[in-house]
Amino acid sequence: MTKDGSVERRGREGEATGLAVEAVRLTAAVITVSDSCAQGLRHDTSGEALQQELRARGFDVVRRVKVADEMREIEDVLRHAAREARLVVTTGGTGIAARDVTPEATLAVCDRVLEGVAELMRSEGRRETPMAVLSRGVCGTRGTSVILNVPGSPAGALSSLRAALPVLPHALDLLGGKTEHETPSGSGTNAGNQQGPGPRAESGRQ
Amino acid sequence: MTKDGSVERRGREGEATGLAVEAVRLTAAVITVSDSCAQGLRHDTSGEALQQELRARGFDVVRRVKVADEMREIEDVLRHAAREARLVVTTGGTGIAARDVTPEATLAVCDRVLEGVAELMRSEGRRETPMAVLSRGVCGTRGTSVILNVPGSPAGALSSLRAALPVLPHALDLLGGKTEHETPSGSGTNAGNQQGPGPRAESGRQ
């Protein structure tokens, strides 16, 4: 991250050619899961709030979609979004009402689940309201993208996104293949330190 | 909740007719899962403590059952209890001993799992003993009822129930269909706030 907390990535072309390095922003998609929003009966305040927050953090929001609380439709939207964006944030459908199925649709399309990120959103959310523990939102990976479920209310959506944001760029780095395992050293005093010391040492915890 | 922390619900008939509103108490069942209690070899202290606590919080305890640590028997008991009571609390069988199968039986009969509630019970329990993390108790929904697994010891049972109680009435409201989605507004400044401001704004986190 840069000093202002925004996310910057250096372009591969820039690195390959040695020309002026271009900053590449991470892509994001915002999916609003809500029957009433999809029908145009409700303004998509949460989706707008998420888009604003992601942009402020340096993400390029390349897609906004509204979809009804229908499992198959949500799965389709997630599959498309994960091809277009590295970070896919859904809002809505994480509760326990009969039509809340966003977590189920997310699990159906994810390769891996990051339970710690959902735990983090809930434990941070509890600082604002005990009801945060009722959110069933999950976080998982699909290919090199991360899908994150946040609640439907603007306040819950923003607070959950903000709880997860500090770890997402690093997760996207790892998914993109930037692992410390790429440069193992066969000998030397630091060889056994799988991540080595320094500013990236934190990445060694996974 | 009322000022003394007890739970009151207004009856549908009262609302429909406009007659004097009648307070309807939420129903609860307490299931003691223990071979020795089921055989009468042990006094069911935990079940009694839970019943007392639930009554003090305004629940109407409509059923008490003792059942052996047998998966199928527990499942049957849970299915019956969830028809009679909105909140079903089990005590016992959440550990890692060979015959502890309460979480498995609970998951077998639940529609959805509320992982955040189990996390909450464990993280609150850790304040009293680090061993609380070994509890495998879960919380889930079956129809419009919530099933909650608490440990077998009286202290662990009470502490876990007390950790979960603050969110259970709201969960039961949502399961009963009292969602904010019932009254969407198509326009207006508040239309985008899926839960709206006010005393129920906390419900918007799911």
Added chain:
Amino acid sequence: MTKDGSVERRGREGEATGLAVEAVRLTAAVITVSDSCAQGLRHDTSGEALQQELRARGFDVVRRVKVADEMREIEDVLRHAAREARLVVTTGGTGIAARDVTPEATLAVCDRVLEGVAELMRSEGRRETPMAVLSRGVCGTRGTSVILNVPGSPAGALSSLRAALPVLPHALDLLGGKTEHETPSGSGTNAGNQQGPGPRAESGRQ
């Protein structure tokens, strides 16, 4: 535990014969999951650190294995290790890189999952780095053994092991059949307390 924090168990023979009681140390195995370590391209610093820590805590480290990030190979190693040691600690392969499969292999061989222990490792790890939430490491039981996944970096491995260690001896006791259910009392004032008062009362939380 003894005063210095080490783990001691009394031998069955000692108890059975009434002869001088012999202290039996719990057995442990350390499995390093890493392509480069398995190929000898990297020194197994994390495995060594874990072995040292386990010995300092009174465990008898009876096995050290290095294995590549291959699901089937890891499963085989875990099955063997769980026959030789009561506590099996793996290091590495818990992240989200393409070849990280240690949690999947662990879940494939475990009878039960102790989600609270993984939660504990992540929540303690967050005190050191927010990236700890990205670890997918799990903890589970296989027969009377416990399998624990910790991260691949020496710092993450040690911090996770230290987070889990306070509850592991008690978990191993329970798995070994030392449950309070063995001595139920049918009457008396304490009969209903499934664990009874005293120094082991904490065990009653499961």
